[in-house]
Amino acid sequence: MAETLKIKLSIANRVYPLTIPPSQEEGLRKAAKNIDAMIKQFEQSYSVRDKQDVLAMCALQFASQVEQKSLDKEHVNEHVEEKLKALNTVLQEHLSS
Numbered sequence: 001m002a003e004t005l006k007i008k009l010s011i012a013n014r015v016y017p018l019t020i021p022p023s024q025e026e027g028l029r030k031a032a033k034n035i036d037a038m039i040k041q042f043e044q045s046y047s048v049r050d051k052q053d054v055l056a057m058c059a060l061q062f063a064s065q066v067e068q069k070s071l072d073k074e075h076v077n078e079h080v081e082e083k084l085k086a087l088n089t090v091l092q093e094h095l096s097s
Contacts, residue, residue, distance in 0.1 A: 011035050012051050035062075 005022045008015050009032040020028060038058045039051075048054050 012039055012055060038062075 003022060004019050005025060006017065006019050007025060007028070008017050009028060010016075011032050012035070018028070035058055038061060039054050042048060042054045042057050048057070
């Protein structure tokens with residue numbers, strides 16, 4: 001059976017006990033830290049008192065970052081594909097002459 005680790009993460013002044021693979025600990029701790037930092041930023045920037053609203057804004061922010069990275073990656077892939085097609089055309093022309 002795979003080794004697991006029991007940790008407690010604090011997010012928005014609530015503690016969440018988790019049982020995870022050790023390889024996930026660093027990422028989860030960083031994610032919890034980023035969420036708490038974003039919560040503080042939203043609370044300071046906007047007069048939001050309801051934690052649910054702040055957490056919803058954090059979720060939206062993180063989800064939009066993931067979607068933007070996906071869109072950016074798709075754009076890069078299209079650009080690389082275009083370059084490869086152009087290179088292939090040049091190679092075919094060179095080899096056929």
